Amino acid sequence: MQRLNYFFMGIAAIALSSSLTQPASAQAAYGSYIGVGPTVGLSRDAAGDGRQLGATIAVRYKILEAPFSLRTQAFIGENTAVVPTVSYDVPLTWQTDAYIGAGIVFANGNTPSPVGDQVSFALQPGIDYVIPNSNTVIFGNAVIAFDAFRNGGGNAISIQGGVGLRFR
Numbered sequence: 009m010q011r012l013n014y015f016f017m018g019i020a021a022i023a024l025s026s027s028l029t030q031p032a033s034a035q036a037a038y039g040s041y042i043g044v045g046p047t048v049g050l051s052r053d054a055a056g057d058g059r060q061l062g063a064t065i066a067v068r069y070k071i072l073e074a075p076f077s078l079r080t081q082a083f084i085g086e087n088t089a090v091v092p093t094v095s096y097d098v099p100l101t102w103q104t105d106a107y108i109g110a111g112i113v114f115a116n117g118n119t120p121s122p123v124g125d126q127v128s129f130a131l132q133p134g135i136d137y138v139i140p141n142s143n144t145v146i147f148g149n150a151v152i153a154f155d156a157f158r159n160g161g162g163n164a165i166s167i168q169g170g171v172g173l174r175f176r
Contacts, residue, residue, distance in 0.1 A: 053161035087161060093109035
């Protein structure tokens with residue numbers, strides 16, 4: 009009987025060690041989505057304008073079989089801006105992707121939007137979470153726009169999040 013116990017313990021040890029040495033592979037949270045949510049512009053220009061609350065409309069187009077997505081966010085605040093980016097997606101779990109994107113801020117008008125008031129380069133780190141057994145996505149990200157204000161003030165940073173609906 010003792011030999012049988014050693015046998016089962018040996019089998020369990022082999023199974024456990026082989027499961028620990030196998031690399032885990034999660035796939036990206038598949039699906040393109042469109043979502044809405046709040047945004048907070050954290051930065052000001054030299055005149056003190058720019059810090060504000062607003063809304064964002066976010067679109068993600070997931071390129072299947074590749075770890076890249078095309079993303080666009082429209083910022084609506086004291087003024088508007090559109091930020092298209094290309095992101096590199098890193099799957100964390102079956103439902104969660106972290107990503108880093110790079111793109112351009114296209115700002116409109118003389119008063120700052122949550123991401124500035126002139127055309128500038130932007131980085132966009134973020135995370136997407138797909139609620140299991142649904143088409144609902146929860147997203148959150150930051151946009152860091154470099155040299156984003158006409159009247160000085162340097163970079164603009166905004167933080168946004170929201171809820172989206174997967175369409176593909």
